[in-house]
Amino acid sequence: xxxxxxxxxSAWETYTEEDKKAxxxxxxxxxxxxxxxxxxxxxxxxxxKTAKEAGYRNIEDCIAKGERLxxxxxxxxxxxxxxxxxxxxxxxxxxxGLNLLGAHLDSPRLDLKPNPLYEDTNFAMFKxxxxxxxxxxxxxxxxxxxxxxxxxxxxxxxxxxxxxxETDPVVGISDLLIHLSGEQMQKKLGEAxxxxxxNICLGTLPLEGExxxxxxxxxxxxxxDKYGITEEDFxxxxxxxxxAGAARDYxxxxxxxxxxxxxxxxxxxxxxxxxxxxxxxxxxxxxxxVDKEEIGSVGASGMxxxxxxxxxxxxxxxxxxxxxxxxxxxxxxxxxxxxDVTAGHDPNYPSVLEKNNAAYFGKGVVFSKYTGSxxxxxxxxxxxxxxxxxxxxxxxxxVIWQTAELGRIDLxxxxxxxxxxxxxxxxxxDCGVPVHSMHxxxxxxxxxxxxxxxxxxxxxxxxx
Numbered sequence: 001x002x003x004x005x006x007x008x009x010s011a012w013e014t015y016t017e018e019d020k021k022a023x024x025x026x027x028x029x030x031x032x033x034x035x036x037x038x039x040x041x042x043x044x045x046x047x048x049k050t051a052k053e054a055g056y057r058n059i060e061d062c063i064a065k066g067e068r069l070x071x072x073x074x075x076x077x078x079x080x081x082x083x084x085x086x087x088x089x090x091x092x093x094x095x096x097g098l099n100l101l102g103a104h105l106d107s108p109r110l111d112l113k114p115n116p117l118y119e120d121t122n123f124a125m126f127k128x129x130x131x132x133x134x135x136x137x138x139x140x141x142x143x144x145x146x147x148x149x150x151x152x153x154x155x156x157x158x159x160x161x162x163x164x165x166e167t168d169p170v171v172g173i174s175d176l177l178i179h180l181s182g183e184q185m186q187k188k189l190g191e192a193x194x195x196x197x198x199n200i201c202l203g204t205l206p207l208e209g210e211x212x213x214x215x216x217x218x219x220x221x222x223x224x225d226k227y228g229i230t231e232e233d234f235x236x237x238x239x240x241x242x243x244a245g246a247a248r249d250y251x252x253x254x255x256x257x258x259x260x261x262x263x264x265x266x267x268x269x270x271x272x273x274x275x276x277x278x279x280x281x282x283x284x285x286x287x288x289x290v291d292k293e294e295i296g297s298v299g300a301s302g303m304x305x306x307x308x309x310x311x312x313x314x315x316x317x318x319x320x321x322x323x324x325x326x327x328x329x330x331x332x333x334x335x336x337x338x339x340d341v342t343a344g345h346d347p348n349y350p351s352v353l354e355k356n357n358a359a360y361f362g363k364g365v366v367f368s369k370y371t372g373s374x375x376x377x378x379x380x381x382x383x384x385x386x387x388x389x390x391x392x393x394x395x396x397x398x399v400i401w402q403t404a405e406l407g408r409i410d411l412x413x414x415x416x417x418x419x420x421x422x423x424x425x426x427x428x429x430d431c432g433v434p435v436h437s438m439h440x441x442x443x444x445x446x447x448x449x450x451x452x453x454x455x456x457x458x459x460x461x462x463x464x
Contacts, residue, residue: 010362011400011448012255026273026454027249027257027447033269034259035246038164039147040105040291040301041081041238043265047272047289051076051086054276059087059311062318069318072280077311082291082301085311086275090284094319095326097333097426098312099464100286101275101457102303102417103268103340104293107261108132108439110139110198110241112148116234117202119216126171126200128241132294136193138440143170144200148239150229158227160237163244170244171200200241243441250444256361257450262443264293266450267339267432274457284315285461293340293417303417332425335386335464337457338418342366342404344434344446357405359434364400364452368430371406373413380419382429390429390460397459400452404434431456 015023037043051074059075061067069075069089077085084105087098110128118125130136145163152158163170176184184192206214207221223229229237247259268289275287292302299305312330316322345358359366369387372379394401406413422428433453436444 011364011452012362014400015448023447023451024254026451029273030266030269030450031247031249031257031259034257034261034265037265038145038242038261039240041149042147043105043268044078044081044084044289047084048076048078050272051276056086059314059318063314067318069315075315075318077307077314079301079307083305083307084287084289085308086272086287086289087315088275088278088281088285089319090281092283094284094316095329095333096283097330097335098286099281099283099461100288100334100336100421100426101271101339101461102288102290102336102421103271104264104290104297104303104417105268106132106291106294107263107265108134108294110144110200112234112237112239112241114235116239117216117219117231119213122204122206122215124202124204124215124219126202126241127196128198128200130195130198131240133439135189135440136195136198137189139198140173140193141175142172142441143244144172144241145170145244146239147242148237150227150233150237150239152229152233152236158229160227160239164246171202171241173198173200255448256444256446258442258444260441260443262445263341263435263438264339264432266341266435266445267453270450270454270457271339273454274461277458278461281462283464286312288417290417297417297420303420334421334424334426335460336418336421336426336428337431337460338380338416338421338428339432339453339457340416340418340430341432341435341438341445342368342406342430343438344436344444346436352407352411354405354408357403359402359404361434361436361446362448363402364449365456366402366404366432366434366449368404368406368432371413371415371418371430373415374410377413378415378419380416380422380428380430382427386427386429389427389464393459393463394456397455397463399456399459401456 037046056074056076059077071089071091073089075087109131111131113127113129116126148160150158202219207218210217243260250256250258271287278285290303292299297303313327342359345360370379370381418428418430433449
């Protein structure tokens with residue numbers, strides 16, 4: 001069921017009570033997932049645990065044993081808890097192509113600098129470097145938590161989480177009081193808070209017996225007592241500052257979710273559940289969950305790395321005779337939904353979207369034929385035949401869907417990982433849900449759209 005004229009009734013009105021029960025159950029699973037997992041590492045560790053319970057095996061173990069994979073076998077590949085690939089072997093030869101879902105698990109945040117800790121006028125502070133596209137003013141005067149890992153010289157890795165338990169302290173960035181902010185208020189929003197001003201306040205209590213930097217020394221003692229880390233260990237740490245607290249039901253009717261990191265964990269989690277749902281598919285299915293999309297999909301854990309291609313090569317080797325030609329055929333014959341979010345029409349800001357080509361809350365999963373900016377710059381554009389093919393699959397599986405562009409033509413724009421996979425010659429289209437307050441510390445999505453997205457991903461993996 002599609003929404004071409006934007007006038008038909010909300011998807012909520014098509015649901016039975018049983019449908020709503022399943023929808024709210026999924027919404028709660030998702031809400032708990034993004035509450036418990038606020039970094040890409042936390043997401044992947046949680047997903048690997050669940051995947052193993054569902055019968056997925058580490059592909060590295062299969063490679064080491066020289067095992068031959070058969071139809072129905074399920075394997076995963078984990079790159080340093082940053083990128084996760086999952087495959088379920090199909091009945092057809094792998095060279096016929098894969099049915100792929102692809103999302104990213106990184107989200108805008110504040111990272112600690114390599115040498116972050118300092119003291120200033122009896123305040124212990126962390127220096128940060130923002131990650132991804134953020135409105136810097138949104139990160140002040142709110143409770144923040146500390147998440148990440150510290151790798152020590154002896155090879156041990158320590159997990160750090162501070163600020164999520166109700167008994168934990170939180171940290172934050174102070175804002176300038178209104179009484180003295182005359183100059184600040186005259187600045188543009190993008191200039192009012194500078195990147196170098198996003199400094200985290202850690203405490204004010206001095207450590208007895210220290211000669212200087214007594215507050216900093218006390219913070220180091222607290223961290224050493226709890227985690228066994230020293231100041232030097234920050235050099236080999238990945239510490240992220242993120243909003244503190246759990247995702248919440250949003251709206252008096254609990255029809256929405258407000259939480260951190262929904263771009264793009266909302267699609268990542270739906271892709272993960274869809275992959276787990278598949279058993280003995282006709283075509284081999286795969287789910288790609290990557291890092292670094294918010295900064296250009298670069299690096300060893302980004303979509304532009306060779307990790308995905310290498311693991312598909314390994315998969316071919318485990319299911320038959322490997323050849324470079326088979327790898328190329330497999331990738332070029334694959335089909336993909338690039339699972340990423342889009343801007344939702346917001347009654348507070350209607351002018352930024354063209355109403356006939358906007359995504360609306362409550363009207364289902366969104367297919368974006370192209371993204372990019374201005375003259376479709378930087379876009380993958382799906383071909384008409386592929387769009388028609390997906391229309392049939394969605395309608396045969398009673399998926400409620402809509403189409404959209406990412407805003408008015410000359411206003412801005414954005415991209416996803418779609419173009420990177422399209423470089424192999426495979427069919428790719430962006431497919432996700434509309435979001436309000438995208439890239440803000442707290443983002444908003446509609447539960448009915450989340451549920452239709454999950455249905456769409458399952459229908460695609462099983463029928464494409």
